[in-house]
Amino acid sequence: xxxxxxxxxxxALLRTTVAAGRTGDRLPSSRELVAEYRVSPxxxxxxxxxxxxxxxxxxxxxxxxxxxxxxxxxxxVDTDWQLVAMGDEPSHLTGFDQVVAGPPPGTIPLxxxxxxxxxxxxxxxxxxxxxxxxxxxxxxxxxxxxxxxxDWFAAEIDPRLTAxxxxxxxxxxxxxxxVFRSICPDGAPVLIESPAYIGATAAARAARLPVxxxxxxxxxxxxxxxxxxxxxxxxxVIYVQPAHANPHGATLSDERRAELLxxxxxxxxxxxxxxxxxxxxxxxxxxxxxxxxxxxxHVLHLSSLSKPAAPGLRxxxxxxxxxxxxxxxxxxxxxxxxxxxxxxxxALQLVTSPSWPRHLRRLHAELHRRRDHLVALVRDLxxxxxxxxEPTGGMHLWLRLPxxxxxxxxAEAAARQGxxxxxxxxxxxxxxxxxxxxxxxxxxxxxxxxxxxxxxAAALR
Numbered sequence: 001x002x003x004x005x006x007x008x009x010x011x012a013l014l015r016t017t018v019a020a021g022r023t024g025d026r027l028p029s030s031r032e033l034v035a036e037y038r039v040s041p042x043x044x045x046x047x048x049x050x051x052x053x054x055x056x057x058x059x060x061x062x063x064x065x066x067x068x069x070x071x072x073x074x075x076x077v078d079t080d081w082q083l084v085a086m087g088d089e090p091s092h093l094t095g096f097d098q099v100v101a102g103p104p105p106g107t108i109p110l111x112x113x114x115x116x117x118x119x120x121x122x123x124x125x126x127x128x129x130x131x132x133x134x135x136x137x138x139x140x141x142x143x144x145x146x147x148x149x150x151d152w153f154a155a156e157i158d159p160r161l162t163a164x165x166x167x168x169x170x171x172x173x174x175x176x177x178x179v180f181r182s183i184c185p186d187g188a189p190v191l192i193e194s195p196a197y198i199g200a201t202a203a204a205r206a207a208r209l210p211v212x213x214x215x216x217x218x219x220x221x222x223x224x225x226x227x228x229x230x231x232x233x234x235x236x237v238i239y240v241q242p243a244h245a246n247p248h249g250a251t252l253s254d255e256r257r258a259e260l261l262x263x264x265x266x267x268x269x270x271x272x273x274x275x276x277x278x279x280x281x282x283x284x285x286x287x288x289x290x291x292x293x294x295x296x297x298h299v300l301h302l303s304s305l306s307k308p309a310a311p312g313l314r315x316x317x318x319x320x321x322x323x324x325x326x327x328x329x330x331x332x333x334x335x336x337x338x339x340x341x342x343x344x345x346x347a348l349q350l351v352t353s354p355s356w357p358r359h360l361r362r363l364h365a366e367l368h369r370r371r372d373h374l375v376a377l378v379r380d381l382x383x384x385x386x387x388x389x390e391p392t393g394g395m396h397l398w399l400r401l402p403x404x405x406x407x408x409x410x411a412e413a414a415a416r417q418g419x420x421x422x423x424x425x426x427x428x429x430x431x432x433x434x435x436x437x438x439x440x441x442x443x444x445x446x447x448x449x450x451x452x453x454x455x456x457a458a459a460l461r
Contacts, residue, residue: 006039007046013037014047018056018067027057027065103420103443108452111420112443113246113395119366119442120310121350121359128349129342138345143338144168144329145317149348153317157275157301158292165321167328168339171314172276172304176203179272179300180237182331183324184209189235193221195398195427195436197246197274200239213430214238218389220245220252223259230267237270238263242290244277247427247438248398249391257290264298270324273301279308279360280442281393282368297321305347307395308363315339315347367395367442374441374449381457395442398424401435405460411437413459419452 010033017027028036033044048065051057058068103109109116132138137146144150145168153168154161169175180203184190190204194213204211212229215222221240229235240260242252252260264271273290291299297320304316320328332338350356371390374397378387386399401407407423414421424436439456441449 006043007050010037010039010043010047011050014051015056018051021067023067023069025067027067029064107415107418107420108448108455109420109443110439110449110452110456111422112440114307114311114443115363115395116443116445118445119363121308121356121363122310124350124353124355124359125310125313125346127355128353129346131349132342132345135345138342140341141338142168142341142344143333145339146341146344146348149315149344150317152348152351153303153319157289157303157317157319160292161319165319165325167318167320167325167332168344169302169316169318169332170336170339171306171316172274172302173199173203174314174335175302175304175316175318176200176272176274177206178328178331178335179302179318180204180207180209182327183270183300184237188237189229189233190237190239191226191229191235192239192429193241193245194429195248195424195432196239196429197241197276198427200272200274201429204239211429213428215433216245216248216250218250220250220256221260223256223263226260226263230263230269236268237272239272239274240290241274241276243275243287244280244391244394246276246394247396247422247424247436249394249396250389251287251392252290254287257293261290261293261298265296269298271299273299275301275303276307277394278303279305280363280367280395282364282371283392286393291319297324300324305351308360309347309350313343313347313350315343367393370441370446370449371397373446374439374453377450377453378439381453382460395440397439397441399437399439401437401460405435407435407437410456410459414452414456417455417459419455421452421456 030041030044034041048057048059052059055071056068058066060066103112145166147163149168150163150166153166154163169178176199180190184207187208187210189210189212191212191214192201192204193216195216201211212233212235214225220242226238240252242257244251260271271290275289289301291301301319302316305313306316318328375387375390378397378399382399386401387397388400391397401410407425411421411423422438424438425432427438444452
């Protein structure tokens with residue numbers, strides 16, 4: 001603290017020198033300033049850095065510190081013309097940016113879609129990155145993705161798959177955009193479970209595809225309501241999250257898995273399987289991916305490491321077989337050439353190291369504990385009817401609010417007390433079936449969750 005205050009005092013003195021000088025004048029050297037003002041070199045560096053941040057001086061390595069040119073005067077800028085040029089804001093942009101935005105500092109993040117920092121594999125990723133940087137593959141040209149990483153995804157998802165069936169993507173969101181734009185004819189409808197991952201609805205609408213909502217319950221998408229829209233609209237794409245769906249947490253039952261695939265075969269449709277929570281299941285042996293029951297290439301499987309590892313590890317996979325795989329490969333090159341090989345090599349070093357299964361075991365145990373804690377809090381403070389069922393994995397609870405409650409108002413009231421939750425309406429592709437809140441047990445420690453639910457209970461009252 002003392003050195004900070006000394007640096008501020010010296011910066012104040014040097015501002016006078018700068019004000020009296022002209023652009024390009026050289027300030028005394030660090031050694032001269034130490035001798036003149038009888039301060040330490042650390043204080044001099046702190047003062048110069050402060051003046052540089054303020055734009056008053058320019059530091060040139062090996063040459064010295066010089067008075068900066070005066071800032072250019074800022075003139076009023078009239079950008080209202082842009083509103084005319086852009087037209088109405090696209091509907092797919094509304095709300096999604098708020099859901100994926102990070103929580104403001106100092107708040108309790110019960111709205112988080114990513115793991116809390118203490119649950120992320122940051123140390124393991126750091127070690128993997130150091131190993132990856134030394135490998136020549138990390139700097140190569142790989143449009144489809146590194147072959148060993150594609151091999152790993154194939155073996156993890158279904159042993160019958162090969163690296164040729166896998167395309168590396170920048171996480172699931174990029175994969176969704178690529179798939180919707182590549183396989184759906186212009187204006188073709190897409191059937192999406194409701195409520196649904198808001199990013200999937202946004203990606204479909206960004207591709208200018210009409211969205212038809214198919215209701216869900218505790219057993220997943222209502223397959224009994226799928227046949228009619230498939231027949232009447234000609235839709236050939238169905239989006240589902242079979243395991244621990246975001247936001248509602250349901251897992252597709254075995255009976256509905258079979259019915260969904262039978263409908264896809266009958267109507268010649270693709271099923272986009274968003275397997276976002278594959279590594280967040282509490283079960284000792286989670287249900288296998290839907291693609292393992294598919295023989296004819298109807299299922300396009302999406303997987304990602306961003307959720308179980310860390311948000312910044314934007315590495316995922318698209319699994320596709322047949323002509324659609326070739327189309328998706330071409331589309332990925334148009335999008336962004338390929339995922340940075342260094343990031344791919346880091347992911348490979350991570351998932352093939354002994355630390356990866358250890359991290360997953362720790363993650364599963366801690367998520368399970370936090371889910372149990374949050375479930376008990378919700379039922380104690382908000383009432384037993386608010387939570388219709390408990391998810392067996394994932395990161396979220398889907399709360400059904402009592403009649404008369406407004407989820408948006410409750411979320412805003414909680415936010416004023418520093419607790420961030422997601423109102424449920426944006427998660428429905430069409431009309432909501434009631435007032436809901438999505439709250440996360442993966443994005444905050446137990447102590448914060450306790451305080452957050454108490455604020456939420458007060459907001460509901």
